[in-house]
Amino acid sequence: MYIERLQLKNFRNIESINTAVEKSWVVISGNNAQGKTNLLEALYIASTGQSFRKSLLSDFIKDNHENSIIRCQIIKQNVRHQIDVQLQKTKRSIRVDDKPLRSLTKLLSLMNIVAFFPDDLMLVKGSPEGRRKFIDRCALSFYPDSADIFKAFRRSLKERNSILRKYQRQEQKLDVQLLKAFDEQLIKYGAKVHQYRKDALDELKKYVEHYLLEFNVIKDSLEISLEPGVPIHDINSFQSSYRRALAESMQIDQIRGLTTVGPQRSDLLFNLDGKEAKSFASQGQQRSLVLALKLAELKVIEEKVGCAPLLILDDVSSELDQTRTEYLFKAIEDLGCQVWISTTGSVDLKIPKENHHFNITNGALKEL
Amino acid sequence: MKLDPIATLQLQLARLPGIGPRSAARLAFYIIKTSQAQGKNANLAEDLAQSLLDVQKEVRLCRECQNLCTEEYCSICRDPRRDQSTLCVVEAVPDMQALEKSGTFRGLYHVLHGVLAPLEGVGPEELKLEYLLDRTKNKSVEEVIIATNANVDGDATALYLASLLEPQELRITRLAMGVPLGSELEYLDSATLSRALLERKDMVNT
Ligand SMILES: [Zn+2]
Numbered sequence: 001m002y003i004e005r006l007q008l009k010n011f012r013n014i015e016s017i018n019t020a021v022e023k024s025w026v027v028i029s030g031n032n033a034q035g036k037t038n039l040l041e042a043l044y045i046a047s048t049g050q051s052f053r054k055s056l057l058s059d060f061i062k063d064n065h066e067n068s069i070i071r072c073q074i075i076k077q078n079v080r081h082q083i084d085v086q087l088q089k090t091k092r093s094i095r096v097d098d099k100p101l102r103s104l105t106k107l108l109s110l111m112n113i114v115a116f117f118p119d120d121l122m123l124v125k126g127s128p129e130g131r132r133k134f135i136d137r138c139a140l141s142f143y144p145d146s147a148d149i150f151k152a153f154r155r156s157l158k159e160r161n162s163i164l165r166k167y168q169r170q171e172q173k174l175d176v177q178l179l180k181a182f183d184e185q186l187i188k189y190g191a192k193v194h195q196y197r198k199d200a201l202d203e204l205k206k207y208v209e210h211y212l213l214e215f216n217v218i219k220d221s222l223e224i225s226l227e228p229g230v231p232i233h234d235i236n237s238f239q240s241s242y243r244r245a246l247a248e249s250m251q252i253d254q255i256r257g258l259t260t261v262g263p264q265r266s267d268l269l270f271n272l273d274g275k276e277a278k279s280f281a282s283q284g285q286q287r288s289l290v291l292a293l294k295l296a297e298l299k300v301i302e303e304k305v306g307c308a309p310l311l312i313l314d315d316v317s318s319e320l321d322q323t324r325t326e327y328l329f330k331a332i333e334d335l336g337c338q339v340w341i342s343t344t345g346s347v348d349l350k351i352p353k354e355n356h357h358f359n360i361t362n363g364a365l366k367e368l
Numbered sequence: 369m370k371l372d373p374i375a376t377l378q379l380q381l382a383r384l385p386g387i388g389p390r391s392a393a394r395l396a397f398y399i400i401k402t403s404q405a406q407g408k409n410a411n412l413a414e415d416l417a418q419s420l421l422d423v424q425k426e427v428r429l430c431r432e433c434q435n436l437c438t439e440e441y442c443s444i445c446r447d448p449r450r451d452q453s454t455l456c457v458v459e460a461v462p463d464m465q466a467l468e469k470s471g472t473f474r475g476l477y478h479v480l481h482g483v484l485a486p487l488e489g490v491g492p493e494e495l496k497l498e499y500l501l502d503r504t505k506n507k508s509v510e511e512v513i514i515a516t517n518a519n520v521d522g523d524a525t526a527l528y529l530a531s532l533l534e535p536q537e538l539r540i541t542r543l544a545m546g547v548p549l550g551s552e553l554e555y556l557d558s559a560t561l562s563r564a565l566l567e568r569k570d571m572v573n574t
Pocket residue numbers: 430431432433434435441442443444445446
């Protein structure tokens with residue numbers, strides 16, 4: 001799939017952009033804080049319904065304006081589609097082919113996107129939250145139906161935490177039956193979230209090892225395991241382990257006013273040739289691992305959807321060395337992705353000749 | 369200072385759920401235009417204003433089932449042919465109307481006017497669940513069908529209700545909803561809804 005036209009209005013520092021695109025490589029150069037990442041963010045929101053940054057809705061709207069608009073025309077498997085996102089201070093509304101979107105599933109099935117940010121290179125060493133985000137993004141793009149499950153899981157967790165918090169702050173006595181009613185929702189959707197993550201990981205594994213062997217990062221084997229965030233008492237039933245874990249952590253949860261066990265606490269562990277990557281892999285090896293994960297993500301989507309996804313590269317080359325960048329670019333060429341890439345222009349990226357090159361300064365886009 | 373009546377109308381309309389500023393403006397101009405023209409909508413503004421006042425003055429909750437009605441008891445509760453032994457608990461009036469349209473259900477209803485949602489401050493008291501328990505205890509109810517939506521809050525409400533009703537030794541059932549049938553009752557067609565009702569499942573407390 002590829003973007004044919006992108007229109008933005010009052011999005012962050014961008015007042016107005018209306019640009020047609022016909023090539024596979026779209027380079028956006030500019031100095032820092034001129035709007036490069038904002039433009040990529042708009043594309044990302046139109047593809048996933050969400051931003052990759054923590055933001056309030058009002059942050060998206062240019063100062064002194066009521067709303068901002070993202071309109072994306074795409075071609076996928078020879079069919080043209082249009083995505084309209086309207087961001088207001090209190091709500092976000094998305095239309096796909098002029099019909100209001102009721103579940104993100106539809107958007108995720110239509111828009112296949114992989115994004116790569118400098119922060120991603122911290123995936124192995126960084127916080128578990130970053131790794132959960134990564135595997136959840138994969139699960140969402142591999143199985144668009146999971147969008148409603150993830151949403152229901154988050155809702156269940158918030159509801160349960162709100163009961164615990166009101167009790168902890170002594171605003172309400174604890175209604176054990178009420179807590180139990182929401183526990184069951186948490187268990188139901190949490191088990192599904194866990195399963196989606198496991199399945200997504202299995203899909204990734206098929207390719208990651210291959211890339212790591214190719215990069216000479218491992219000689220022998222790669223192991224990636226999913227820490228479930230729940231002590232597994234019963235290997236046959238995640239649900240019953242989860243139920244038991246919730247019962248056992250009941251007291252501590254009440255004291256802390258939040259839920260301390262569950263898939264919201266899970267993590268990914270990487271083992272390269274039997275050594276834990278987080279502590280033992282060099283920075284170079286860790287970066288290769290991240291690159292391999294990203295390439296695997298691209299491959300799985302291509303395999304599942306039957307066409308190459310859209311790729312966003314936000315200033316990645318500033319952090320990735322020449323060899324790895326070249327490898328990445330070659331893989332992109334082989335897959336035939338449309339790629340939107342931002343750069344400060346300080347390094348020569350060796351981008352294929354067939355490209356659009358835009359400059360963005362103070363939110364204004366100009367084709368060079 | 370007197371407020372601009374056009375702007376005021378737009379602001380009032382925008383207070384309605386699902387109506388953004390743009391739709392509000394469109395509706396406002398439509399009302400203004402048609403009210404000044406001839407034709408079938410000539411009295412739209414006046415008719416609309418009267419309807420709104422009537423609704424506010426005359427509509428209240430049925431003393432028995434909490435349905436909306438204009439008398440003490442709604443037409444369903446007053447109908448002696450309805451099966452007094454089954455009670456169907458719904459979240460909202462539109463859900464009840466959808467069930468009525470399907471024609472499969474002949475019992476009585478109970479409208480909760482919401483579901484449990486601790487995050488939004490809706491607990492058992494807000495839903496007046498005590499009143500529902502009194503109803504099932506004192507009337508000849510044998511089965512309670514819980515027809516809240518099949519989402520997080522709807523399912524939690526069903527479980528909670530089942531645990532409250534358990535001591536009364538009634539049959540407690542749940543509509544067979546959710547994937548692939550669809551999780552929101554209001555949007556189901558009559559055939560699917562009938563099926564969800566006929567295939568309802570007994571709730572067993574875990
Ligand atoms: Zn009634």
